[in-house]
Amino acid sequence: MFDLRAYLKAKQQRVNDALRRLWDNTEPHPTLLVQAMRYSLEAEGKRLRPILCIAASEAVGGSDTDVMPGACALEFIHTYSLIHDDLPALDDDDLRRGKPTCHKAFDEATAVLTGDALLTAAFEVLSAAGRHQGDDALKWLEVIYLIAKAAGHFGMIEGQMMDLASEGKRITLKELEAIHRLKTGALIEVSVRTGAMLGGGSHEQIDALAAYGRHIGLAFQVTDDILDIEGNIEDLGKSPGSDQVHQKATYPSLMGLDQSRAHARELIEKASEELRNFDTKAEPLIALSRYIIERKR
Amino acid sequence: MFDLRAYLKAKQQRVNDALRRLWDNTEPHPTLLVQAMRYSLEAEGKRLRPILCIAASEAVGGSDTDVMPGACALEFIHTYSLIHDDLPALDDDDLRRGKPTCHKAFDEATAVLTGDALLTAAFEVLSAAGRHQGDDALKWLEVIYLIAKAAGHFGMIEGQMMDLASEGKRITLKELEAIHRLKTGALIEVSVRTGAMLGGGSHEQIDALAAYGRHIGLAFQVTDDILDIEGNIEDLGKSPGSDQVHQKATYPSLMGLDQSRAHARELIEKASEELRNFDTKAEPLIALSRYIIERKR
DSSP: OOOHHHHHHHHHHHHHHHHHHHHTTSOSSOOHHHHHHHHHHSSOOOOHHHHHHHHHHHHTTOOHHHHHHHHHHHHHHHHHHHHHHTSTTTTOOSEETTEEOHHHHSOHHHHHHHHHHHHHHHHHHHHHHHHTOGGGHHHHHHHHHHHHHHHSTTTHHHHHHHHHHHTTSOOOHHHHHHHHIIIIIHHHHHHHHHHHHHTTOOHHHHHHHHHHHHHHHHHHHHHHHHHHHHOOHHHHSSOTTHHHHTTOOOHHHHHOHHHHHHHHHHHHHHHHHTTTTOOGGGHHHHHHHHHHHHOOO | OOOHHHHHHHHHHHHHHHHHHHHTTSOSSOOHHHHHHHHHHSSOOOOHHHHHHHHHHHHTTOOHHHHHHHHHHHHHHHHHHHHHHTSTTTTOOSEETTEEOHHHHSOHHHHHHHHHHHHHHHHHHHHHHHHTOGGGHHHHHHHHHHHHHHHSTTTHHHHHHHHHHHTTSOOOHHHHHHHHIIIIIHHHHHHHHHHHHHTTOOHHHHHHHHHHHHHHHHHHHHHHHHHHHHOOHHHHSSOTTHHHHTTOOOHHHHHOHHHHHHHHHHHHHHHHHTTTTOOGGGHHHHHHHHHHHHOOO
């Protein structure tokens, strides 16, 4: 029986080590900016996107080393998006990953620039990795392109715009799904897709894994909405109930809690189906999809 | 005699056309985010960084087509940095390029996300260009890497952090120079350097042009400081006197106006010297260096 707990712990360690190594080149007395970048990165994140990237690479026979720069870049982008989302002008949150948000621990100007720096660093890390790959240069360029698209103005950032615009409005389930497919789904999907690409997957494998990523990306958000109602501050590392504060439509508010849970389970089943042609190397992905809807934070 | 006015006009047109083409793929009814990106991009910028990139390519025998995606990406990055710098939590400016700043024309949340989207789009454009270059993929990866570094946490963003930290403090000329080398110098230098690389310059040519870029980058900022005292709102498209409002040390405040002018001229002479082994194709760069210290905005 596959031990997800041990797998998560081992991979979180690998990712945290890699993230830390990226900062080893910095001065012994880091600038305030680097301190703020570290502060936000070193918070106890789940490292879900990097781990999905690694697990997708492994599912097609690649290793975690193949994808580690990509995995770190995805965590940089995720972390920057949290820092900017938490700003007073956006969601105005004080707590994140169990610690004061970046603009609370530092100040607002520093938080804006720290987010900018992490986003920029993501592309520095990706291109630095690609430069040393010789023959694989084109593949890395493709990865940079796909990640920029997923994180950009028709991807994650547009999702955030739509999310802000929807506050206090009645929206349909279809509109809610569209928001979430962009806001969280796009980056989760591209994490799986680029992991499969860098791990050396075939076109069919990459497409199947990307479809898996789309399903779990949505399941992740449905679960987030449920946790915002049922979760507690200790597990979540942030205050629950923020959807209500911001008058945001959620899956539970539109289809009820039980239906939301059923919907998340359905999505996870669809995700598993996409993996039917994979061997046991895809076990972590199956377990991860279950974890996504069973997690407490 | 080289006609810089005509050259600037022609190249601004080329850059503006290229920037506009990048938006042609968007919906007939652009999202609010795309509207805000366009609003900030379509303001009457000098397009200095893209034009330097083009002129450097031409100086080594390349064309403007070779470098246009790089030129546009540099303008995206410059524009994003202005949007975020203008935010209330940073410089809190209301006017930019003769129009209300992004957070004034839209709102603060939109301005944060619009800056994020432009920064991300820069890397999308660069990687999209590189994907279609086959043999030149490695060169584009190198360009992405250099631009990310110049724009990042040891480049432009660190310069912005240092600039904010220096407000109201006594700093030395050396410290002021260090701030400006990062805040504006790094992106100007990398504009010239990547133009020379993508235009097919030799290592010696690239190094000489990068040195040229370093000198004019600093000269640009010395002139900016002078214009903040002597300029007027119509020419500048923003309010002069903002350095005094923010209690920022400037070249004129540290060395006086006359000395500052002389310093800018010295830097421009040094920049020209770097071009001594180039032929007439480098004439635009010589003229641009003079323009940088003689401009009114």
